Amino acid sequence: MKDVLIITSYFPPETGAASNRMFHLAEGLQKENYKVSVITPLPNYPTGKIFPEYKGKFKHISVENNITIIRLWLYASNSKNKFLRLFAMFSYSFSLIWFFLWNKIPQTVIVQSPPLLVAFTNMFFLRSKNRKLILNVSDLWPIAGLELGAFKKNFSYRMLEKIERLNYKKADLVLGQSEEILTHVKTLFPNKNTFLYRNYPDFEVSKIEFQNPSEQKIKLVYAGLLGMAQGIYKLCEQLDYTNLEFHIYGAGAEQAKIEIFIANHPELPITYHGEVTRKELHQELLKYDLTIIPLLNRIYGSVPSKIFEYARLGLPMLYFGGGEGEDIIKRHDLGWIAEAGNYEALNNEISIIKKSDLSLELKEKIRKTALDKFDFNHQLSRLKKII
Template sequence: MKNILIITSYYPPETGAASNRIFHLADGLQKRNFNVSVITPLPNYPTGKIFNDYKGEFKHISTEKGVKIFRLWIYASNSKNKVLRLLAMLSYSFSLIWFFMWNKIPKTVIIQSPPLLVAFTSVLFLGSKQRKIILNVSDLWPIAGLELGALKKNFSYKILEYIERFNYNNADLILGQSEEIIAHVKSIFPKKETFLYRNYPDFSPPEIIQKKISKEKLTLVYAGLLGVAQGIYKLIKHLDYSNIEFHIYGNGSEQDKIKSFLNSNPNLPIFYHGEVARDKLHKALLQYDVTIIPLLNRIYGSMPSKIFEYARLGLPIIYFGGGEGETIIKDNALGCIAKPGNYNDLNRIIAKIKPFEIDLELKQKIKKTALKNFDFNTQLNHLVAHV
């Protein structure tokens, strides 16, 4: 049985695409006869506060579904203050260094990036000829930070670029969740071994509900992180509600602003349902006609995992983010595309969709496509050959 360590900043009981991705990777490797261990901070995302069950602990060790999990101390914060956010990353990096000093580390290590600084710490202290370093790149920082407006091209940006290149250069294998990420890595290190590792979900989808045909409004739903990158607050202010209802699930930094907007506009058909457990959420989503995947700005390298999850549920998708996601939607006939950042075009696209057109046959077709083309186990079996 081969030992393998995964280092990540997100893991259940934290919610979101990042924690789900690493959980399924760890679980999938364990089922394939790997002895898997995970290092992660004490749960704090996305609230920026240590979860109640872990408060007061410096380290928490548990075994969950055959995977040994080491949860290390972190100065938790989701503050917009860059100094506090940096302090949070540094605190976890120091915890990692302490762990590396006093524990035996397996010969194969998978490191999640971003955060760049956490990945840099891990690569710097663990990279050696005796150890295989696999870097799992889910977003291209610092490029993504620049496109989001969180970073500026200055001396700090150059340092982050150096860290990014150091991480790539010292990794034996780089996993990228989009073709753009792979292309970016190859543009810097043409001979680097890479592997396209999409964020495919691994769950048994519930049976699709046959919705009664009526003349009701189109029901539109979003479920996920309510952060700046997703732009849900701006979205609800620009949607045309003449013929739609909009339902929202999730939490994040824009949650309070969204609630405030709803309180100030009680007549708008917007319904906020809070955060719901994933299995219950999947069943809840089946009652809606279509889902929307928005990005406030087109982010190079970004590939929203919601595409694969929603498709597995059979939900037609309105994609409003640009980039590689558009290609996935078009090539697999998963829904329709609105021009990124163009809310007039988005409203025009939505207005063309009639509730009676969203029937059981269409949803079953989307689900069948997802089960065939976005299969987690097939992808992981290919990856295991490289590990």
């Protein structure tokens, strides 16, 4: 039985795409007869506070579904203060180094990036111990940070670029969730071994619910992080509600603003449902006609994992983010597209969608596409051959 260690900054019970991605990878490898262990911080995302059941602990070890999970201390923060965020990353890096000094590390290690500094700690320290290092890149930092307006092209940005390159250089294999990520890596290191590892979900699917096409408005839903990059607050302001009701699930930095906006505009058909578990969310989403996947700005290398999750649920999509995600929606006929950041184009697209277009037949077709084209186990079997 081959030992594999996964090092990640996000893992359940935390929610979100990164947490789900690493959980499915760990679970998938364990089912394929790997001995899997995971190192991750004490749960704190997205609140920036250690979850109550883990408070006061410096290390927590558990075995869940035959996976050993080692949770290490960090200074938790989601503050907008860059120095506090940086200190939070450094604190986890220090905990990792301390763990490496006193514990045996498996020969094969999968490292999640970003955060860049945490990934660099792993790549630098473990490379000297002659481990096979696999870097799983889910977003292109610092490029994504620049496009989001979080960074400027200054000395700090150039330092992050150097760290990014060192991470790629030290990796024996780079996994990327998008073709754009792999193209970027190959541009810097043409001979680097790479593998396209999409964030395909792996869950049992429920029967698709029939929605009566004669019912009034289209039920549009957004579920996920309510952060600056998604722009849900601006979406609430800009949507044309003539033929629409809007439902929101999730939590994040814009949550309070969204709740205030809804309270101040009771005439608008917007409902905020709060945050629910992933399993509960899958059942809730089956009630809706259409989902929206927005990004405030097109981010190079980013492919929202929601595309694959919603396709598996058979949920038609309205994609509003540009880039490679837009190409996937088009190629597999998963829904509708509006130019990223163009709210007039978005409302025009919504106006041409009829309730009857969102039929049971369409939903079943989307689900079939997902089961055929976005198969987690098939992807994992190919990955096994190279790790």
